[in-house]
Amino acid sequence: MSSDGITRRGFVGAVGATAGASTILGAPSASTAAPPSEKIRLVLIGAGSRGNQLLDSFLPQNDVEIVGVADVDDQHAAKTAERVKKAKNNQPDAARDYRSMLDRKDVDGVIIATPDHWHALPAIQAVLAGKDVYVEKPVAHNVAEGQAMLRAARKTNRIMAVGTQQRSSTHFQRAVEIVKSGALGKVFWVQTWNYENISPTGIGKYPDGEAPSYVDYERWLGPAPLRPFNPNRFHLLFRWFFDYAGGMMSDWGVHLNDIVLWALGAKGPKSVYTTGGILTSDDNRDTPDTMQVVYEFPECVLTYSMRKGNGLKFNGHDYGIVFCGTDGSLMLDRSGFEVIPDKTVLPYGIKMVHGDRPLRKIDLKPEKARGVDGQDAHVRNFLDCVKSRAKPTSDIEIAHRSTNTCHLGNIAYKVGRKLEWDTENETFRNDPEANAHLKREPRKGYELPEV
Numbered sequence: 093m094s095s096d097g098i099t100r101r102g103f104v105g106a107v108g109a110t111a112g113a114s115t116i117l118g119a120p121s122a123s124t125a126a127p128p129s130e131k132i133r134l135v136l137i138g139a140g141s142r143g144n145q146l147l148d149s150f151l152p153q154n155d156v157e158i159v160g161v162a163d164v165d166d167q168h169a170a171k172t173a174e175r176v177k178k179a180k181n182n183q184p185d186a187a188r189d190y191r192s193m194l195d196r197k198d199v200d201g202v203i204i205a206t207p208d209h210w211h212a213l214p215a216i217q218a219v220l221a222g223k224d225v226y227v228e229k230p231v232a233h234n235v236a237e238g239q240a241m242l243r244a245a246r247k248t249n250r251i252m253a254v255g256t257q258q259r260s261s262t263h264f265q266r267a268v269e270i271v272k273s274g275a276l277g278k279v280f281w282v283q284t285w286n287y288e289n290i291s292p293t294g295i296g297k298y299p300d301g302e303a304p305s306y307v308d309y310e311r312w313l314g315p316a317p318l319r320p321f322n323p324n325r326f327h328l329l330f331r332w333f334f335d336y337a338g339g340m341m342s343d344w345g346v347h348l349n350d351i352v353l354w355a356l357g358a359k360g361p362k363s364v365y366t367t368g369g370i371l372t373s374d375d376n377r378d379t380p381d382t383m384q385v386v387y388e389f390p391e392c393v394l395t396y397s398m399r400k401g402n403g404l405k406f407n408g409h410d411y412g413i414v415f416c417g418t419d420g421s422l423m424l425d426r427s428g429f430e431v432i433p434d435k436t437v438l439p440y441g442i443k444m445v446h447g448d449r450p451l452r453k454i455d456l457k458p459e460k461a462r463g464v465d466g467q468d469a470h471v472r473n474f475l476d477c478v479k480s481r482a483k484p485t486s487d488i489e490i491a492h493r494s495t496n497t498c499h500l501g502n503i504a505y506k507v508g509r510k511l512e513w514d515t516e517n518e519t520f521r522n523d524p525e526a527n528a529h530l531k532r533e534p535r536k537g538y539e540l541p542e543v
């Protein structure tokens with residue numbers, strides 16, 4: 093590991109930050125071929141499904157070189173390294189263990205697309221080694237890990253961007269601008285949701301067995317409890333088990349609640365209550381398939397509704413966000429948004445008791461936009477921040493708070509009661525049992541470094 097914590101890019105960044113903008117302004121645009129000295133050299137940690145989706149955006153960047161691919165699954169590492177070689181004409185290192193790659197002085201940053209329980213450790217080790225980080229959402233497996241990542245990023249002054257990419261999409265930006273402008277009137281109710289029908293088979297039930305020979309399964313488990321290999325608790329499907337992730341709440345809910353916090357200008361709710369269970373799936377998941385989470389903000393209620401046993405869409409959308417204000421609503425997902433003006437009515441009986449009254453006129457104009465999820469722009473934003481040292485659009489602090497809303501929803505589900513949340517101190521008020529869920533003891537050998 094680098095002894096001084098300053099890599100090639102870190103040094104350029106430090107000079108750029110202190111010696112004026114010339115280094116930054118002089119940087120070539122991404123659309124023209126960058127000279128080798130201006131290239132950002134990255135290592136991909138976790139070359140599964142998402143790691144390869146991210147390469148769709150990283151590989152076309154002319155100022156990016158992928159110099160290493162680390163995956164505990166040899167097949168994923170080899171296949172992805174081959175893909176990089178074909179796209180970029182350079183042969184990246186491929187290894188099971190990313191740590192030797194963090195020792196390389198010519199590496200500027202890492203892309204982390206491992207399962208949630210494997211976000212905090214490599215992210216913290218990377219910034220301590222002087223690397224910048226793009227880490228996937230949700231930020232971490234639990235609140236304490238997210239706090240440690242934030243501390244580490246700030247202590248080392250490294251970029252830590254998180255893969256909540258919707259923030260980089262222009263129609264999400266416009267939608268948030270509309271909500272913030274007050275055009276919807278007083279926004280007092282927001283709903284986020286994910287609906288689909290996978291009942292009853294879901295992910296099925298499979299017996300424990302032998303891990304494939306080409307996988308370092310012990311290291312895949314990492315900080316999670318040691319247990320026999322089960323294909324349902326491994327690649328892709330890990331997200332349905334609390335040992336490694338947080339179910340649909342964290343997997344998808346984080347994208348939705350992230351936009352809500354942004355639009356409300358909030359750091360977190362003041363309370364949370366969750367009800368739900370495994371009501372329609374006959375598989376071996378341990379995260380709920382049915383969930384209703386109610387968050388209270390000072391002047392607004394947010395509900396996250398999730399069901400996997402019925403796919404009836406809400407106003408034509410199987411997932412999304414709706415902001416409800418006294419003048420109208422804004423319906424939002426990755427395909428676009430729609431502003432729907434409201435109309436007021438006279439309350440029941442008022443005509444007979446008090447006589448006719450004029451209705452309040454609402455001036456809100458309908459507006460529609462189409463959109464995309466924002467991944468390409470989000471990746472570009474990270475790369476630009478590596479050069480400029482500016483805070484990324486989804487800086488770790490922002491995404492940590494959005495991720496916390498998901499941890500809160502899951503913790504309220506586990507303890508089964510309404511919890512009061514202290515947003516500043518990131519603890520539950522007067523609730524040692526709920527507070528115990530904010531962290532977990534990692535397995536020996538996978539503890540986070542002290543920061």
Ligand SMILES: NC(=O)c1ccc[n+]([C@@H]2O[C@H](COP(=O)([O-])OP(=O)(O)OC[C@H]3O[C@@H](n4cnc5c(N)ncnc54)[C@H](O)[C@@H]3O)[C@@H](O)[C@H]2O)c1
Pocket residue numbers: 137138139140141142143162163164165168188189190205206207208210228229230255256257311312314326327328329343
């Ligand atoms: N931003 C988005 O829209 C988005 C979309 C999908 C997934 N994700 C996130 O990406 C992450 C990965 O999800 P996925 O669907 O790609 O899972 P996946 O199982 O397909 O891929 C994870 C990869 O990480 C590897 N891995 C596990 N431990 C490792 C370690 N210690 N070192 C190196 N490699 C290791 C696995 O072998 C696997 O190849 C999750 O946190 C998920 O929430 C984000």
